[in-house]
Amino acid sequence: MSTLNTAVQAAKEAGKLIRQKAAVAKQVQYKSSAQDLVTEVDQASEAMIRKQLLSQYPEHVILGEEGVEPGAKASKEALEEHRGCEHLWIVDPIDGTTNFVHGFPMFCVSIAYAYNQEVVAGVIYDPLRDELFTAEKGKGAFLNGKEIRISNEKTLEESLLATGFPAGDKEARQRNLEGILKLSPLCRNIRAGGSAALHLAYVAAGRLTGFWELDLNAWDLAAGSLLVLEAGGDVTDTAGHGYDLVVRHISASNGHIHPFLLNALKEAQATGFENMVK
Known part of the structure; x- marks a missing residue:
């Protein structure tokens, strides 16, 4: 079984559990802050995914959100270890635990596979809508088996953007708000749905023109970034450097508006690099 098919199977099995539990009362635990929640379903979902992946590839290594202590420092250290x-x-x-709660x-x-630190396969599965986004490096991006492409907007004025609100770092949240204040009068509108992975999938599918957010983790971004790139879009950090697994401040778009998005964030001092660590 290919890595992509293995990821699809694991995502669908976990998605079935999530769908079943979505309407049921959940035991909620707190992670690094009141905004960063984790549930028993998170843990059960990751256990199912791990079992499926390791059954096919026992020699592979898994970096999962639930295996990492809360907070940006621990996330960076975990990635460095891998x-x-x-x-x-x-x-x-x-992805979107607070929404789930x-x-x-x-x-x-969200499941991504990286070979020598380069993401080459990615799956994002929305269990409520039964939407399966998939991508393999060099082979395009797909939604339920049909190829998807980025949108055609050429200017910010035409664009629908999305962002989020960083859960743990107050400085990152404030910087992101500065970006919203700068961009909101320049674009058609801004959405904040609470799932970075789905925002990236929506950029790939042309539902959003662009997305940016600060202080995210590799597991939030890996699969979705490949989707955007394979759909013809652009993915960098908020300073314009190319995407890799260490990127925490993300900017993704249809490519046409990318320089305008980056420039607006720079002018607003909302790239996340102002007095912050990458």
Whole structure:
């Protein structure tokens, strides 16, 4: 079984569990802050994914959100520990946990496979809408088996953008708000759905023109970044450097508006690099 098919199977199995539990009362635990929630379903979902991946590739290494202590420092350290892995899976068992806890229907499973630190396969599965986004390096991006492409907007004025609100770092949240204040009068509108992975998938599918957010983790971004690139878009950090697994401040778009998006964030001092660590 290929890595992509293995990821699809794992995502769908986890998605089935998530869908079943979505309407059920959940035992909620707190991670690094009141905004960063984790549930028993997160943990059960990741356990299912790990079992499926390792059954096919027992020699591979898995970097999953639930296996990392809360906070940006621990996330960076965990990624650094895995920098030498030839075969690395990057897993977010529920991206949008806070949405899941509150019954807000925007959350997903995100699974990426990186070979020598380059993401070459990615899956994002929305279990409520039964939407399966897939991509392999050099082979395009797909939604439920049909090829998807980025949107055609050429200017910010035409664009629908999305962002989020960083959960743990107050400085990152303030910087992101500065970006919203700068961009909101320049674009058609801005959305904040609470799932970075789905935002990236929506950029790939042409539903959003662009997305940016600060202080995210590899498991939030890996699969979705490949989707955008394979759909013809552009993915960098907010300073314009190319995407890799260490990027935490993300900017993704249809490519046409990318320089305008980056320039606006720079003018607003909202790239996340002002007095912050990458």
